[in-house]
Amino acid sequence: MKKESNLSYLLYLAGGEKVKLLLSVILSVISSILAFAPFIIIYKMIMILFEGNVVYKEVVNLAILATIIILLRIVFFVASGAFSHVAAFNILYNIRMKIIKHMGNLNLGFFTNKTSGELKKIINEDIEKMENFLAHHIPDISAAVVAPLIMFIYLFYLNYKMALVLLIPIVIGMVAQRMMFKGFQKRMAHYFNLLENMNSSIVQFIQGISIMKAFNVSSLSFERYRKSIEEYADYWKEITNTNSQSYSIFLVIMDSGLLFTIPLGGYFYVNSDIDLGTYLLFIVISMGFFNSFKTLLELGSNFSMIFEGVKKVKDILDMPKQKSGTYLLDKNKSYDIEIKNVTFKYEDKDVLKNINTKLEKGTINAFVGASGAGKTTLAQLIGRFWDVNNGDILIDNKNIKDISMENLMESVAFVFQDIFMLNDTIYENIKMGNETVTKEEVVKAAKKAQIHDFIITLPNGYETKIGEDGIKLSGGEKQRVSIARAILKDAPIIIFDEATSFSDIENERKIQIALENMLKGKTTIMIAHRLHTIKNVDKIVVFDKGEIKEEGNHNKLLSKNRLYKDMWETYIESEKLVIKGGA
């Protein structure tokens, strides 16, 4: 994406705040034009002194005028800053609200693909960088362009040769800067990759510290962390090496306007091309004149960073909103789920190919197959985490795209392995924002989920806090809390991702009871990893590399003597090994 379109996108996001930004720009330009006025007043004073007949009052008046102008300049400067800051903070607020609102309308799958760290970085840091641009850079740049331009026209009119001399360091500075920023966009993208890599390896290192220590492989994770920091440091070293010469030339040249003004001006003066007063004026002016250009050229280097953030915001806001239908399912009924010719891919990776199956109302269906075969993906498509590329998913003979999104979410309960816990009480964790349920209903759900007896042993019972500043729950306890949530939700369709391991036999038994309570009368999909848990289900759907290879109940599939039978035999063998190993 081009820089200009990022800038215009940012201005588009600014909305009504553009008026304040414009006011800030105008005030900033006036303020910086006023900055040149004292130089001209000094010039006038010098001219009076040179002319010989000093009129005391005239000098005093000029001094008063200079003071007033300086004060006015301060007022304009402060007012410009006030407008730009108010505008910037309002714009940041609006962008943050817009992005959060938009995220609420995206496919749920968006959140499984983006880490919370990535999103936090965009919402906090990338948007924060825009504050700098809006509150400081826009007024500074306008002032740095307009004020010297006006001043230059005045100086050109006074003496065009000397005015052209003023341009020499600017031209050299621009060439040095061009050299410095050659391929800068590309390097900036590389810089962001390195930064993201470093951030994620730090998070991984910290999060994984305990596991790494337990396996005595801390050095592996540390190695990745060290490598990412090293790459980052190497990048900066390389940038410094390649840029240091041109950057030094740039700084020295921009700071040495006098290098050209004094000798060339002296030459013109000796040749009577200019008078002494004009010569002195150019010497004085050249000091302030270059500062604004330096600001301008230096600011250029920050743009890529800011626009990279704008691009990320744009990428999110450009993502199509998920369209919701209007049809409403009745939560108290039971529904068939029909999957017709469904094909799906994540970006370029084909995951599901022409899937057809029907899950009858009120039945328990197990999805089995090798890891990566597409079981979870198909289950998530039913909850519209993503939308299918081809084919249809029907509930109650209605395409899920025609069902109200909110109603679909109410009608499908997911119990994943990776269970999200609020930093709140157990009570709130079971309730999960459902304001219509009573305390009795929460307790009833907890009892059915086999977690009530555990909760009442806690110091504050249902009011015990869990999470960061509370108690920690075991994997099995978390799963039972999550089952209690699903029981309370009482959705007609349940998608249950079976844990790959259970902490102990007692917990496994409790989960089995909890499941029986949860699944009564529901249309259920179990993503199963341990085949003995699904021996009695109504239908087993066998996945292989994104395709359904066979389906039927356990006995029927065993008698077919195909893929499921192989899987079953391998499973029994592996269980025997576990038992032997454990004995």
Ligand SMILES: Nc1ncnc2c1ncn2[C@@H]1O[C@H](COP(=O)(O)OP(=O)(O)OP(=O)(O)O)[C@@H](O)[C@H]1O
């Ligand atoms: N969000 C995603 N983005 C891109 N590819 C994905 C995403 N989620 C899964 N995949 C890929 O799609 C394929 C199917 O994954 P899926 O999770 O559906 O398999 P699965 O059968 O449920 O596996 P498992 O039993 O290990 O959970 C895998 O190759 C996986 O790498």
